[in-house]
Amino acid sequence: MSREPLVIDGYLLQASSGETILDAARRAGVEIPTLCQHERSGTKGLCRLCLVEVEGWRRPVPACATEAIAGMVVHTESEGLKRLRRVLLELLALETNLEHDKKAQGLLARYRARPERWGAPLADRREREPLQDNPFFAREYDKCYNCRRCLDACAEGIQGVWAYSFVGRGNKALPATPLDLPMAEAGCVFCGNCVQVCPTGALAPLEEVLLAEGER
Amino acid sequence: MPDRPLLLPLLDAALERRGRLEPADVESAAREARLPLAQAWEAVNFYPRYSEQKGKVRFLLVDDPVARARDWRELNNELEAAGRASGHEVATVFSQGLEALSPALVVADGADWRVFAPIRMADLRALALGKLPPQELQALPERLAGNQGWLFEDTEPPDFPGAAALIEAARSADLRGLGGAFYPVWRKLAAVRVQPEKEKYVIVNGDESEPGNFKDRWLMEHNPRLVWAGAALAARAVGATEVFFYVRGEYTAALARVEAAREELEASGYFEELATHTFRGGGLYICGEESALLESIEGRRAEPRLKPPYPAEAGLFGKPTLVNNAEALAHLALLAAHGAAAYKRRKPKLFSISGDVERPGVYELSLGTPLKSALESAGADTNRLAAVLLGGAAGTFLKIPDALDLPLDLSTPQLSGDSLGPGALVAFERGRDLWSVVEGITAFFASESCGKCFPCSLGAPHLHAAALRRERGPILDELFLTLEAGSLCGLGQAAPWALRSLLQRFEEVGS
Amino acid sequence: MIPLRLEPDRVVSTVCPYCGVGCRVDLYVKDEKIYRVMAREGPPNYGALCVKGRFGLGFLGHRERLKQPLIRRRKGAQLEPVSWDEALDFAAGRLSKIAREHGPDALYFVSSAKASNEENYLMQKLARAAVGTHNVDHCARLCHSSSTAALSRSLGGAAMSNTIEEVGLADVILVVGSNTVETHPVIGAMIKKAAANGSFLIVADPRRTGLAEAAQLWLRLKPGSDAVLFGAMARHLVVSGRFDHPFVQKRVSGFREWLASVDGYTLDFAERGSGVPAAKIRQAAERYGAARAAAIYWAMGVTQHSHGTENVQSLINLALLTGQLGKPGSGLNPLRGQNNVQGAGDMGALPDVYPGYQKVSERRARKRWAALWHTRLPEGSGKTMTEAFESVERGALRGVYLMGEDPVTSEPYQDHVRRILDKLDFLVVQDILKNETFPYADVVLPAASFAEKHGTFTNSDRRVQRIRPALRPPGNAKADWWILSEMGRRLSARLERGRPQSWRYSGPEEVWREVRRALPEMLGGVSYDRLEREDLRWPCPNENSPGVSILFTKGFATADGKARMLPAPWKPPDETPDDAYPLVLSTGRVLYHWHGGTLSRRSELERVYPEMKVEVHPADAARYGVKDGESVWVASRRGRIQATVWVTDRTPEGVVFAPFHFAEQPANKLTLNAYDPTSKIPTYKYAAIRLEPLAEPTGES
Incomplete structure (x- = not known):
């Protein structure tokens, strides 16, 4: 396997061929923020939080979906990137209920995000009613920011089942089921691999939801 | 093509039969297309026409930059009244390539549309009494071709000069893609040509949906043979086996005429072994993004793909694919017909000129024509103009008279952060409401965002909210950056340009 | 980072108790309840699970968990709760009495592919060393x-x-x-x-x-x-x-x-x-x-x-x-059906082999194990479970010790099994939940579940994995290894075989050390310590061996190192459809249930698949006049059960498919009493049946 020497934030390191900038950076101890990326479901490139600058390239590129190649000089924390991430996280937090998403909360703190700068939330995302259509897990899409890991895990990524459809456009888009059927009729096999990969708690085991509510 | 039918035509056939889609139609279309039901349902939910129901009549006012700048509020109020009186729903629909005839009205019965343009206040008042306006429009009037031009001539389809010769001609004439990105056509041709696969595709991108632009519509409606000829030449140059002509979904006349031209050329033997298809597009701006267009042919949500791989390597159904805009392929035919030298002398380019000009329409001008003469060729009195929207919705406002000497070529405008885009010039006299135009443009991007990447799906609606607030604060710069640098595709990246140029160049525009 | 709504009291890494894939799971525990199951990254499941492992652990807290040792002092009496000592003494007394009066082969020991390696080892040791019989088997008889x-x-x-x-x-x-x-x-x-x-x-x-x-x-x-x-x-x-x-x-x-x-x-x-x-x-x-x-x-x-x-x-x-x-x-x-069916075989819970597949008929093996266990060992093979059960009616078999096994649901030709159980002199049922065999028990020993004990499971691809306790066992339930070692000590003393003190184990790890000492080539390198850090599969002969993934790269494990091709003649089925019974019955499993349903039907899984549905091809449905959703009798020459019809072309024309998870509608009531002559596996996949309307309920035959 060929080795690809490159520079990330001043560190000279060797990436193995085919490795992404994200993985190469992680090995060097440079933590590029990500939300949507998931190895197992195959999800990548949507949240754009992992955008990095490569010297000589016209546009920033997603570290999770860009191969590390020899000679790259990569910057992961430029002022521009920091501002971009801050705005992204602010809008995300403004529109989405992130109360269980500790990773997003950590990033909000890291980038000193102040969602209130953007006024009131626009979309109906926060008003979405919880769905309880099966005995195993809850679906609470006020907490969902459309990373699509659940869709990928259900389809090509892991299970090969296609029980979820991504419906709607723009900020009104969200995961749903084909023909809006209840999960069981949508071909769901309740493997729960969608719950496994969900980063926000929009999908959560019913046991956990009930136990948590019982405590309140 | 895989040996299974495509999803969108199956859905269209069901919609045609029944006037609306029932769950059973979706299920049977998915089965026939051998796609998961979940994926078919995604498509049904994504493309607007599949939610329409025959019998549900709606009055749709066409929201384009020209209408926005003029009596937009009054038109809306009048239509509201007509809606209340007739009991029909009232809404707006984004630009239909009718800027030259603006304002326009669509009377929709489910997915069946009748288009009326231009309309007057009186027409809207008559609508309340159940009377449709008299000026129904099937296609753009041919007369909208405002001058003489090669692209307006019904040229005999040229002979194939050989792959190497055609690619060399495109290179020496510096023919570029003409959807707005100006990528050299010869590079794409060469990149697809070298791919070893047996199956390759050529796609004609006729999904012209950016407000301010209507030159491709004119071409598809009045000179589709020229585009087909260019596509067939490109296909033979790259070794493609099939051509899809992707026509914007709402352009029913263009669809019919493109298909008629295809049949004629097919009958004449021009296509030889090449398989050709006219494909009805999904009916959304994002369908014009080349990889989103491929997704939509494949029966998925039209969402841009992560690149690489580029379509030249892995495009339609994963095969090497050449995607070019309709006009660029027409140019390829002209190049073959007239030769590179003659072409270079002429450097033809279509412009969609609308707004406050005497004769709005499509003009063939030489690249490099100064803005002033371009406007004047359409009869503008440049002394009365305050601004020109260059490129279209994904464009910028130029200040008049400051920009009158700007040469309209592919590179000079970029020096000031502007771009010819697909070639729209929308002229605004002093006193026109540019904020209203920007409200329309930002609403357009918020509505057309596909929902794939976070910056665009979150940022575009906030951009629109800022425009509605007529926000000017520095916080906007952060939003511009987020959209422009963060978005996955050109839609989100270009969304802030018009607003930003307005704020930068028109300090006096009141908020 | 997992978006938890509750901070867990602890997170325990262990192995799923259902099928043989051996998925590694993390159990999130709060207030003695498992509220979330997460797949571990890495092999064998790479971050994925199925519905059973993810959402099917409700049986752990089910009200039918056994919590107290019970004995039936004489036939016809009620089961009554007693202390562990009394239950163990009672069982050991009765078992040793049968062994003394009728010989050790009058007893049968049914081990469990759901129990750990250590427990399977102890069960066969109990039969072989403490009692002196090779009459030990497990449910793989019925599957592979x-x-x-x-x-x-x-x-x-x-x-x-x-x-x-x-x-x-x-x-x-x-x-x-x-x-x-x-x-x-x-x-x-x-x-x-x-x-x-x-x-x-x-x-x-x-x-x-x-x-x-x-x-x-x-x-x-x-x-x-x-x-x-x-x-x-x-x-x-x-x-x-x-x-x-x-x-x-x-x-x-x-x-x-x-x-x-x-x-x-x-x-x-x-x-x-x-x-x-x-x-x-x-x-x-x-x-x-x-x-x-x-x-x-x-x-x-x-x-x-x-x-x-x-x-x-x-x-x-x-x-x-x-x-x-x-x-x-x-x-x-x-593909192995149970979580530890590979391990049960590896540990010698079979009538013809010692642990490590050493043949009981071989003198060297016998001498070796006799030396390890300090006792004499019989020469001939034991009986297979299917054979042994046949011999009950002749009086050859009198006492049965069941660990985690429910023959009423899982054995073929079910009415026959009930008659056999009725005839036994003495039956020990050691299990975690009440099951269909429970009413026949003379002693009930409440066991700890997989989530309440230490040990190892070996999955379908020979991967040895540690299980760890997440919960305390309910009531007085005890781990199987503890029960077996207590029983072993008592039987060893009463039957004067081996050394009773060799049955004192400090815990499963000590049992495992004994196994590794006995099987150095196979498991010598698989220590509990290494399993904390490494993924290991057998053969793994020493501490430095990474284990072998692909078998037979060089030679085969035969005498001459060559693999043998053997004729495999096709034989027609034992029973063919005829006018009276025109359809073929095939039995099997469905996603939401598992085996006899003992576990899965006592969890949330029951809510999505609560009733027995038989798959009938549309053409057969038309031919025999049954409709989708209709309740019918499915009848064979041996009995009939009631089931709901699911008309579907999943099953081919002429074949009716029935899941066997439903104790109250046991598909195995219909199946043949026919076995493969070599392996003694029953025919579950082929029996002639017919569908009868429910109109005149004649009661069960």
């Missing part, structure tokens, strides 16, 4: 004993030759008689993904299973026609010169004899026998034969026939012929 028999005699090893992580490396995958997406869902999903990513998937199954739908080539064979189908594929490869001649020459014996045995198996003959078009058989053969790496996976559709050993043999012959063994992505891979 035909695989074990055929693989042992041909290759000298009875386990998956390759590993789960190699699924994606095969360019051809042949799945036979396995509804993998429902029975081994995590592997099923991996196979589907491999097929989507370019592997050529061939599925041979009468039913249109989820995998059949994902397959590039589906061979819809008639039930029970495996041997003719695969025999013809193999023959076609020979006659068309497409087999691996050097491999056969160097590494295989018996080629000529085998070839003669498939002489008449032309493609056309196989088409008539199997119902699969000759062109498809040819395509399957040529695809498989041309593969760089081709893997075969199979399960009960192959094995549960009275000619199950021949069916498996026909697959072995195909793999040997094409050299598809001993390299990555290839191999012969029986």
Whole structure:
């Protein structure tokens, strides 16, 4: 396997061929923020939080979906990137209920995000009613920011089942089921691999939801 | 093509039969297309026409930059009244390539549309009494071709000069893609040509949906043979086996005429072994993004793909694919017909000129024509103009008279952060409401965002909210950056340009 | 970072208790409740689970958990709660009495593929060392004993030759008689993904299973026609010169004899026998034969026939012929049904082998184990479970010790089993939950579940994995290893066999050390310490060995190092449909339930699949006038059960498929009392039946 020497934030390191900038950076101890990326479901490139600058390239590129190649000089924390991430996280937090998403909360703190700068939330995302259509897990899409890991895990990524459809456009888009059927009729096999990969708690085991509510 | 039918035509056939889609139609279309039901349902939910129901009549006012700048509020109020009186729903629909005839009205019965343009206040008042306006429009009037031009001539389809010769001609004439990105056509041709696969595709991108632009519509409606000829030449140059002509979904006349031209050329033997298809597009701006267009042919949500791989390597159904805009392929035919030298002398380019000009329409001008003469060729009195929207919705406002000497070529405008885009010039006299135009443009991007990447799906609606607030604060710069640098595709990246140029160049525009 | 709504009191890393994939799980515990199950990254499940492991652990807190030792002082009396000492003394007294009066072979010990390696080891040690009989077996008799028999005699090893992580490396995958997406869902999903990513998937199954739908080539064979189908594929490869001649020459014996045995198996003959078009058989053969790496996976559709050993043999012959063994992505891979069925066999919970598959008939093995256990050991094999149960009515068998086994639901021909249990002098039931066999028990010993104890499980691809307690056992329930060691000490003393003090174990790790000392070549290097840090599979002879993933890379575990091809003649079914019973019954599993339903039906899984549904082909439904959703009798010559009809073309015309998870509607009441002569596996996949209207309920026969 060929080795690809490159520079990330001043560190000279060797990436193995085919490795992404994200993985190469992680090995060097440079933590590029990500939300949507998931190895197992195959999800990548949507949240754009992992955008990095490569010297000589016209546009920033997603570290999770860009191969590390020899000679790259990569910057992961430029002022521009920091501002971009801050705005992204602010809008995300403004529109989405992130109360269980500790990773997003950590990033909000890291980038000193102040969602209130953007006024009131626009979309109906926060008003979405919880769905309880099966005995195993809850679906609470006020907490969902459309990373699509659940869709990928259900389809090509892991299970090969296609029980979820991504419906709607723009900020009104969200995961749903084909023909809006209840999960069981949508071909769901309740493997729960969608719950496994969900980063926000929009999908959560019913046991956990009930136990948590019982405590309140 | 895989040996299974495509999803969108199956859905269209069901919609045609029944006037609306029932769950059973979706299920049977998915089965026939051998796609998961979940994926078919995604498509049904994504493309607007599949939610329409025959019998549900709606009055749709066409929201384009020209209408926005003029009596937009009054038109809306009048239509509201007509809606209340007739009991029909009232809404707006984004630009239909009718800027030259603006304002326009669509009377929709489910997915069946009748288009009326231009309309007057009186027409809207008559609508309340159940009377449709008299000026129904099937296609753009041919007369909208405002001058003489090669692209307006019904040229005999040229002979194939050989792959190497055609690619060399495109290179020496510096023919570029003409959807707005100006990528050299010869590079794409060469990149697809070298791919070893047996199956390759050529796609004609006729999904012209950016407000301010209507030159491709004119071409598809009045000179589709020229585009087909260019596509067939490109296909033979790259070794493609099939051509899809992707026509914007709402352009029913263009669809019919493109298909008629295809049949004629097919009958004449021009296509030889090449398989050709006219494909009805999904009916959304994002369908014009080349990889989103491929997704939509494949029966998925039209969402841009992560690149690489580029379509030249892995495009339609994963095969090497050449995607070019309709006009660029027409140019390829002209190049073959007239030769590179003659072409270079002429450097033809279509412009969609609308707004406050005497004769709005499509003009063939030489690249490099100064803005002033371009406007004047359409009869503008440049002394009365305050601004020109260059490129279209994904464009910028130029200040008049400051920009009158700007040469309209592919590179000079970029020096000031502007771009010819697909070639729209929308002229605004002093006193026109540019904020209203920007409200329309930002609403357009918020509505057309596909929902794939976070910056665009979150940022575009906030951009629109800022425009509605007529926000000017520095916080906007952060939003511009987020959209422009963060978005996955050109839609989100270009969304802030018009607003930003307005704020930068028109300090006096009141908020 | 997991978006938890509750901070757990603890997170325990252990292994799923359901099928043989052996998925690694993290159990999140709060207030003695498991509220979230997460898959671990890494092998064997790589972050994925199925519904059973993820959401099917509700049985742990079910009200029917056994919490107190119970004894029935005499037949006809009620079960009464007693202390552990009293229960153990009572059981040991009665068992030793039977052994003294009728000989050790009057007792039978049924071990459990759900229990740990340590516990299976102790169960067979209990039978062999403390009592002096080889009468020990476990439920693999009912699932893969035909695989074990055929693989042992041909290759000298009875386990998956390759590993789960190699699924994606095969360019051809042949799945036979396995509804993998429902029975081994995590592997099923991996196979589907491999097929989507370019592997050529061939599925041979009468039913249109989820995998059949994902397959590039589906061979819809008639039930029970495996041997003719695969025999013809193999023959076609020979006659068309497409087999691996050097491999056969160097590494295989018996080629000529085998070839003669498939002489008449032309493609056309196989088409008539199997119902699969000759062109498809040819395509399957040529695809498989041309593969760089081709893997075969199979399960009960192959094995549960009275000619199950021949069916498996026909697959072995195909793999040997094409050299598809001993390299990555290839191999012969029986998919094991229970979490530790591999371990139960490895630990010698079988009547004919000691731990490590050392034959009881071999003198050297006997001497070795006698020395290890300080006692004499019998020479002849024990009886298989199926055989032993047959001998109850003759009075040869009088006492049975069941650990985690429910024969009323799982054994074939169920009414017969009830009669047998009624006849026993003495029955010990050691289990975690009340089951159908419970009413026949004289002693009930409440056991701890997988989530309440330490130990190891060995999954389908020979991976030894640690289980760890997440919860305290309910009431007075105790881990099986503790119960068995207490019982062993008592029986050893009463029967004066071996050393009673050798039954004092500080815990499972000490048991495991004994196993490793006894089986150094196989498990010497698999210590609890290493299992904390490493993924290990056997054979793993020492502390430095990483374990062996792919078996048979050099030689086979036979005397001459060569694999044996053996004739695998196709035999017609034992019972064929006729006018009175015109349909074929095939039994099997569904996604949401597992085996006798003891676990799955006491969890949330029951809510999505609460009733027995039998699959009936639309043409049969029309022919016999039954409708979707209608309740009918399914009747065979042996009995009848009530079930709801599901009209679907998943099942082929002429075949009715019934799941066997429902104790109140036991499909096994209908099945044949016929066995494979080599492995003694029962015929679960073929019985003649008819559908009767429910109109006149005549009660159960």
